Amino acid sequence: MKPPLIVPTSTVSRNAVVLIATIAAGAAVYWLRDILTPLAMAIFLLIMIDGLKRWIEHRTPVPERWAGLSALIVVILGFLASIAIIVQGARGFFTQASEDTVLLGPRLDQILADTYRLFDMPGAPTASELIGRIDVSTYFATVAMQAQGAVTGAIFVMIYLGFLMASQSGFRRKLVGMFPDRGSRSEAMGVFQRVRGGVEGYLWVQAVTGVLICAVAWVLMRAVGLQNAEFWTFVIFVVGFIPVLGGAVAGLAPPLAALVQFESYWPALILLIGLQAILFISGNFLQPRMQGDNQNIDPVVVLLSLALWGHLWGVVGMFLSTPLAVMAMAVLAEFKGSRWMAILLSGDGEPYADEDESPPPKAKRGRVNPPQSAGR
Template sequence: MKLPITFPTSAVSRNALVVIAVVAVGAALYWLRGILTPLAMAIFLMIMIDGVKRFIDKRTPLSSRWAGIAALALVTVGFFISIAIIVDGAAGFFGQASGVSASIGPRLDQILRDVWSLAGANEPPTATDLIAQLDVRSYLTQAAIQAQGVASGAFFVLVYLGFLLAAQKGFGRKMAGLFPKRSDRAEALEVFNRIRGGVEGYLWVQTVTGALICLVAWILMRAVGLQNAEFWTFVIFVVGFIPVLGGAVAGLVPPLFALVQFQSYWPALILLVGLQTILFVSGNLIQPRMQGDNQNIDPIVVLLALAFWGQLWGVTGMFLSTPLAVMAMAILAEFKGSRWMAILLSGDGAPYAHEGEEKSVARTRRQAAVSEA
């Protein structure tokens, strides 16, 4: 008689507790999203400031203190300039849109007639009929609420950032108090450096590839004469930090507006082919070479992280989804009970693929000692 398959009770209980803890943490993150989203963005900016500080410190004769001041000034000014460009560009876009609104309706009607003729159908709907089916007032209300949330969120991000920078001085003493043993402290610092390196690597890759995409996009948009080319270039750069959706916005939105602005379909076709080509080259050739071991994350995990954090924290969660996945993998890999989750999150089944064999063996021994204790 074949005996039923039995599982180790300790492992099942431990994994069940991990799953329950993850669900509880997710509920807490959603419930406290109004507090945690600006805090998470402030931590993200603080890591960015630290990376810029070390870059300036290594390549300039400035002291560490002045390098930190310069990095803080650069990131803060860039933060305010980004908000100003978005607000000013959006105002200019809607101002020009209102000036040409009289010609948009006939152009949309012509596009609908052409599409219906290609499909072999008759009597296409008019643009007025389609717009009448949309609740434009609710969309404008939601847009106003989102704009108000961005303004208030930016203020709280800066407040959190100031307090985090002020509390950074006591980080060393806190680490010494939390980890009295030098080996444990070194292990904790190693995890912190790995998290910081992953986030900085993500920022570097997205910044360089985003700048390349924006350069080609700006040249194409200026060549065809698309209105507000500079505004759309900046929008493409910002949304490039959102996985999957950023590429869709960058590759489809400018051609759609060109489709409405011009009487010919050629400008929209040029933008579509050009943007899709540079996105394909960047996503399949440039980014994989630059990422290396900084983002050893499974692509499906990137997609699930985007959906998960977008559901919890909205647009802010979408921006932070990949860095948060990097952080989660680095932390989960340090504990024997949760290492299996880090393996699932990794791209090749080895969260520490970039490390040598001796370090991996030493870490395994330390994890075993901690679990036995």
């Protein structure tokens, strides 16, 4: 009889501790989401400010001493303007919808009747019957609470961002204190650089492709005469940072608005085909060429990260799901025991963008570090 496989006790204990720690960390992230989501968004904005600062230093004639302040002003104004545009645009959209209620009801009735007739289904309900089944007061109360939460969250994000920027000056001293050895410190900085590079690359690709998509989408919406075209254009840009779901919202929301606005179905059909074509070209040709090795993540991991962080942190988690996956892959790739997880997260089995960027073997670092320490 073949003897049973003996698993070392240390391995079992280590795996059990890792599993318990993972569950505890997930529970803490969920329970502390009201505190952690503004902090995560502030760190995200801090990375944006740092990247924009370096871009201003190298690509513009702005003096180096003013680059940081310029980047800070641009990012903060952009963040506040985004919230203002969404709030004002949503309010204008609902106000216009409420003013056009007299015309909206018959149009919805016609859409329902045509839909039922298309599928040979008798007894099409009216819009008033469907609306009567919905608790409108509860829905609007939920929307109002969400809007209030967004404003409160924005205030906390600004507070966290201010404290993070104030503590940024002591980051290098903290790094020296945590890693006295010069080799370990260099390795830690390499991890930080890879994390920052991955997040900045993701932001750059999404921003550039978002601007291009929005430019074409705005021309298309204005051509068919869609109301609130500017608001829908900004919505398309913002949701572009949410993987999978962002494309669905961008490709379906304006056609649905056109379906209600126009008596004919042709404007909605034109918008549906045009936006889907734009998103297809961007997602299959433009973004892959721009991404290169900056977002070397498996598509399944992107989907799972979206579902996980969306469940834990809501909309903010959806926005941050891909950057958080990039950070996790970069950190996991640095340790021998967790590198296999980084390989699974990567798209091509190489967690590093380039093999030359990967850290040298432990044995080589062990032979180099002692002379450096002795030299000091």
